[in-house]
Amino acid sequence: MLYRETGQFKTTYQSDSAIFPILQDRIGLAVILAVAFIAIPATRNDFIINAVMTPFLIFALASIGLNILTGYTGLLSLGTGAFMGVGAYACYKLTTIFPQVNILVWVVASGFFSAAVGVLFGLPSLRIKGFYLAIATLAAQFFLEWCFIRVPWLYNYNVSGAIEVPQRELFGIIVTGPRATSETRYYIVLTLVVVLTWLASNLVHGRIGRMWMAVRDMDLAAELMGIRLLPTKLLAFAVSSFYCGVAGALMVFLWYGGAEASVFGINQSFTILFMVIIGGLGSMIGSFMGAALIFILPILLRFVPESLGLPLQSATVEQLSFMIVGAMIIVILIVEPAGLARLWQITKQKLRVWPFPY
Amino acid sequence: MRAPGGPDARIGDVLLSVENVSLSFGGVKAISDVSLDIRKGEIRAIIGPNGAGKTSMLNVINGFYTPQRGRITFRGQTRSKMRPHEAAEGGIARTFQNVALFRGMSALDNIMAGRTLKMHKNLFWQLLRWGPAMAEEVAHRREVEEIIDFLKIQDIRRVPVGRLPYGLQKRVELGRALAMEPDLLLLDEPMAGMNLEEKEDMSRYILDANEHFGTTIALIEHDMGVVMDLSDRVVVLDHGIKIADGTPAEVKNDQAVIDAYLGVAH
Numbered sequence: 173m174l175y176r177e178t179g180q181f182k183t184t185y186q187s188d189s190a191i192f193p194i195l196q197d198r199i200g201l202a203v204i205l206a207v208a209f210i211a212i213p214a215t216r217n218d219f220i221i222n223a224v225m226t227p228f229l230i231f232a233l234a235s236i237g238l239n240i241l242t243g244y245t246g247l248l249s250l251g252t253g254a255f256m257g258v259g260a261y262a263c264y265k266l267t268t269i270f271p272q273v274n275i276l277v278w279v280v281a282s283g284f285f286s287a288a289v290g291v292l293f294g295l296p297s298l299r300i301k302g303f304y305l306a307i308a309t310l311a312a313q314f315f316l317e318w319c320f321i322r323v324p325w326l327y328n329y330n331v332s333g334a335i336e337v338p339q340r341e342l343f344g345i346i347v348t349g350p351r352a353t354s355e356t357r358y359y360i361v362l363t364l365v366v367v368l369t370w371l372a373s374n375l376v377h378g379r380i381g382r383m384w385m386a387v388r389d390m391d392l393a394a395e396l397m398g399i400r401l402l403p404t405k406l407l408a409f410a411v412s413s414f415y416c417g418v419a420g421a422l423m424v425f426l427w428y429g430g431a432e433a434s435v436f437g438i439n440q441s442f443t444i445l446f447m448v449i450i451g452g453l454g455s456m457i458g459s460f461m462g463a464a465l466i467f468i469l470p471i472l473l474r475f476v477p478e479s480l481g482l483p484l485q486s487a488t489v490e491q492l493s494f495m496i497v498g499a500m501i502i503v504i505l506i507v508e509p510a511g512l513a514r515l516w517q518i519t520k521q522k523l524r525v526w527p528f529p530y
Numbered sequence: 531m532r533a534p535g536g537p538d539a540r541i542g543d544v545l546l547s548v549e550n551v552s553l554s555f556g557g558v559k560a561i562s563d564v565s566l567d568i569r570k571g572e573i574r575a576i577i578g579p580n581g582a583g584k585t586s587m588l589n590v591i592n593g594f595y596t597p598q599r600g601r602i603t604f605r606g607q608t609r610s611k612m613r614p615h616e617a618a619e620g621g622i623a624r625t626f627q628n629v630a631l632f633r634g635m636s637a638l639d640n641i642m643a644g645r646t647l648k649m650h651k652n653l654f655w656q657l658l659r660w661g662p663a664m665a666e667e668v669a670h671r672r673e674v675e676e677i678i679d680f681l682k683i684q685d686i687r688r689v690p691v692g693r694l695p696y697g698l699q700k701r702v703e704l705g706r707a708l709a710m711e712p713d714l715l716l717l718d719e720p721m722a723g724m725n726l727e728e729k730e731d732m733s734r735y736i737l738d739a740n741e742h743f744g745t746t747i748a749l750i751e752h753d754m755g756v757v758m759d760l761s762d763r764v765v766v767l768d769h770g771i772k773i774a775d776g777t778p779a780e781v782k783n784d785q786a787v788i789d790a791y792l793g794v795a796h
């Protein structure tokens with residue numbers, strides 16, 4: 173009833189192959205964008221903007237990156253954290269060497285460094301698949317993490333061994349460093365994430381996306397149709413690592429404000445992988461849903477006892493929220509192994525015919 | 531139904547010929563010293579009992595297997611082995627004995643994927659999905675819709691193929707192969723596991739593809755009625771050896787073929 177495409181006729185193939193062919197979807201998207209761009213900054217709540225939304229968007233971007241590789245192309249990777257690290261360290265070095273260049277240029281450029289490293293570690297993917305490829309990417313994870321610790325040049329020989337984000341301005345507004353406002357950083361992250369999501373969504377709906385999915389679903393048939401496996405897989409590694417690298421640079425420059433190598437450890441790789449699996453492999457919206465579930469839900473749960481007036485210590489609340497999120501993950505994976513994106517699709521299908529069962 | 535024997539106006543020169551090909555896996559001889567040719571425009575059947583080397587022969591033709599000996603001549607170019615992408619670029623398409631569709635993709639996307647080789651807009655335009663990339667997408671969509679109409683699968687366009695029944699999956703797979711606009715279409719048991727009605731439909735699609743698009747077809751099939759009715763020439767393999775080659779009528783009465791299928795009294 174509410175969500176019905178009846179009467180929305182497509183008269184051209186162009187409108188029929190639109191990414192959001194249904195009017196209600198386009199309205200929903202517009203509402204979400206309006207909330208993100210207007211309502212959330214209007215709250216002027218530093219906690220929501222800086223501790224919830226900014227990191228959520230960054231995690232969503234990294235999830236999209238991994239989803240391109242694992243969800244769309246079927247190549248399992250455990251090196252996401254390291255590829256994010258490459259982006260962060262590349263951005264740090266670039267802005268150190270060329271401080272006068274616009275920092276956003278370097279954030280995007282650092283993605284290309286990450287892409288190059290991703291391609292290098294993606295080379296074995298022609299020969300090895302599945303869990304074995306995951307182990308090969310694990311090698312990338314450990315090797316790169318080792319570099320972040322053992323190559324002092326990467327962190328400008330800081331005694332602390334960490335990178336500290338310098339202050340950078342954009343058109344006279346401070347965007348990085350401790351003096352940048354949360355709103356400014358949020359707007360930059362939001363804009364970049366929206367643009368990059370739009371580009372990724374375009375990519376996976378076109379020829380290249382079909383090539384990736386063909387390789388994922390049946391590489392033999394794909395090869396016999398003239399899809400060359402190595403370039404296709406390497407392109408997936410490049411695009412995926414690009415997204416992860418930009419996410420890593422954003423994470424350090426616009427959220428943490430500084431970072432050590434441990435931020436880009438194996439834990440980070442697993443966190444992103446869980447987001448992708450729970451959100452839905454091979455789904456853009458799933459990347460956002462997974463990031464929301466894993467990152468935002470524990471934060472929200474922490475406020476539940478307080479709002480109910482339960483006198484619990486914060487450490488207890490923390491433990492409890494971990495347990496609840498863990499249990500929810502298991503429940504979701506039992507109910508729908510294909511992830512939240514699939515649940516969302518089923519809900520939409522139900523809404524189409526509501527109030528009738530079918 | 532075809533007139534048995536005699537040259538046909540549809541049939542032209544030799545499109546592909548395989549000469550003295552031998553293929554073995556370790557000690558197992560899959561194909562020994564087999565030669566056969568496929569003429570432009572014909573429907574060529576490859577038959578034989580199980581394990582005769584029929585699928586191996588298709589795999590040699592489109593480059594998935596490398597034969598130890600022999601030569602493959604395609605469009606006048608002779609080589610000792612075909613590479614999969616060379617075969618695809620040269621216009622050889624293929625369906626599989628066990629359906630090899632892209633299960634997570636819709637029927638439409640599967641057939642669109644068949645046109646990958648014909649689409650050329652680069653990463654930049656693909657990222658924007660606008661201008662030339664969109665124009666290309668729409669142009670190929672139009673072609674794909676014709677195939678969808680031809681195979682009468684309009685209603686399942688948007689359905690992920692993993693959820694389709696077997697008969698329809700076979701049809702989508704034929705659509706994906708036809709989307710490549712192949713000169714030579716290799717069909718590996720297109721009618722396996724189908725009921726009579728589905729077999730008749732599939733036969734009609736094969737004949738129509740051959741007649742309307744001029745596609746040369748090489749097919750493996752176990753249903754002798756279908757083979758005898760559809761094909762112009764039949765080659766019979768047994769234990770990797772060619773035992774007969776000729777028109778359906780000739781092959782049907784060949785003593786070696788009868789022995790291979792029915793056994794010999796000792």
